[in-house]
Amino acid sequence: MTLPLLTGRRPAVVTIDLHRGHLDPAVATMPLPAEAAARVTKANAEFLHEVRRxxxxVVHVVTSYRSVAEIASNPWWAAVADTDASRAGVLRHQLPGSPGLELMPEVYDEDYDLVVTGKKRYDCFAATDLDHVLRSRSLDTLLLTGVNTNSCVLATTVAANTRDYAPVVVEDCVDTMDRQAHEAALTVIRQAFGWVAPAGEVLEAL
Structure with missing residues (x-):
């Protein structure tokens, strides 16, 4: 579906897990491939620079847990931990004191951006104050970027749709550890939940 002009809408960028725990190969507990991490970090930095102008x-949502038990209470995550799954490191991911909790410096402007912490599941709305942050500012259109396309981005797009936000996934600003699932996730979004468009088209629509 063609992306409509966003004139008259109240858009916000919502980034999903643009933190070192996925994107910094030196410390990541569930890393993207290094090339993909560099590419999506650069694309987000450029896009965010333009939207701030x-x-x-800009709202960053960051996963963080209080304990391993909080992660392991999810039965599927507990089952795949320390297997050959892409999420094998889940029980070591985003724990207190981890450098992975930090946003990638290229994407964060502390004088401009808002940060929502404490995300604990794929859906950025679940157990966070994201909905309050958006509605208290009368924001109705979400320009979604981040990691992972087939889990957190997909789940948040679905949740945004069911809350009657207009979700727009910025295609070149999302990526995933599961490369084989990236395009499939975008197809699911296009067909049932929202718009998918490259950053240049989104910026033109603004």
């Missing part, structure tokens, strides 16, 4: 709000 247009005075579009």
């Amino acid at each position: 247009r005075e579009v709000p």
Whole structure:
């Protein structure tokens, strides 16, 4: 579906897990391939620079846990931990004191951006104050970027749709550890939940 002009809408960028735990190969507990991590970090940095120039709000949502038990209470995560699954490191991911909790410096402007912490499941709305942050500012259109396309990005797009936000996934600003699932996730989104468009088209629509 063609991306409509966003004139008259109240958009915000919502980034999903653009933290060192996925994107910094030196410390990541569930890393993207190094080339993909560098590519998606650069694409987000460039896109966010442009949206800030247009005075579009930027909200970063960051996963963090209080303990291993909080992670392991998810039965599927507990089952795949320390196997050959892409999420094998899940029980060591985003724990207190981890450098992975830090946003990648290229994507974060502390004087402009808002940060929502404490995300604990794929859906950025679950157990966070993201909905309050958006509705208290009358924001109705979400320009979604981040990691992983086939889990957190997909789940958040579905959740945004069911809450009657207009979700737009910025195609070149999302990526995943599961390369074989990236395009499939975008296809699911296009067909049932929202728009998918490259950063240049999104910026033109603004």
